Amino acid sequence: MYRFFVEPSQVEDHTIRILGSDVNHIKNVLRMKTGEEILISSGDDLEYACYIEELGDKEVLAHVMYVQEAGYELSSRIYLFQGLPKGDKMELIIQKAVELGVHEVIPVATRRAVVKLDGKKEENKIRRWQAIAESAAKQSKRMYVPEVRHVMRFSEAVEHAKELDVVLLPYELAKDMKETKKIIDQIEPGQSIGIFIGPEGGFDEEEVRMAADMGARAITLGKRILRTETAGLTVLSVLMFALEE
Structure with a gap:
């Protein structure tokens, strides 16, 4: 139907x-x-x-x-702060993130991001991305269409995330999988969650420090290096499994 x-x-x-x-x-x-x-x-x-x-x-x-x-939605609102990737990768990320239960997608202009969007190009991209979110929401029986926000600078994204209960930052230099599992296990249904994902070049060290000062928890996604379009979806999948009622 x-x-x-x-x-x-x-x-x-x-x-x-x-x-x-x-x-x-x-x-x-x-x-x-x-x-x-x-x-x-x-x-x-x-x-x-x-x-x-x-x-x-x-x-x-x-x-x-x-x-x-209907009860199709997760008990927690999950916010994906996605570093701007190259090409059309953002379209795939938005589509799959909506299917996995994300509440909002916030594109982030990071220091190592290759993509730079000017005003007109950004408006066109946001319209396209929002249409993809709506289509994915219909397909996956979501109860509302997650919003794709306008591009934020990293400092703006960190400020925006201060209001959230839990903020996760997958980072290639993070090593302790036991600690990562402990962090995930401590998340309670109903808590708001932010996920920061870097672009192809990863996060700048200063950005990692800025996020940590705000309270973000650095986590590892294992011994393999994941592409930017894979990392966020991996975290969302883990959270969906942990929080699904």
Whole structure:
């Protein structure tokens, strides 16, 4: 059954108004008809089971049959601070991070990042990345679309992460796997978690010190060196397994 996302203001009693690009997708791409059933989320943990009541040119009206608490989301909000990678790697990272339960993706301009985005290029990238996040959220039955934020400088990202309960920084010079397992085991459901991932060249030593001063815990991901597009997904997979209820 297809899933769509709406704003809370589009939910009116037993009717939900679907607007924007989803109207064209429902009518002309999926070629759905009145009476067909769909699932709708308005950004909370409620899932609306509906059938299509009316297909208009600018909106689709869906009639709510029943509402249920889906429970698809992790108990903890996980924030991925991803150092800007080369090429299209960010698209894969966002897609898989959303599937694994990330709450927000924050692109970070680090000292060793090769990619530099100017204003217009950044706006286009963010739109593209947000569309990928929405598509992945629909596919993986997420209850809302994780936000892809605008690019932050490393200092801004560290300041943003100060509000989180736990901040993890996978670092190639970290060696103690027992300590890493202990850190992961101590994370409690409901705590907010930040993950800092460096670009292809890794973190600058000053960036590591800056994160450590803020309270980030350096962890190891094993004896093998992982690519930037692999490291964050590895941590997310471990956290998903540890926190899934």
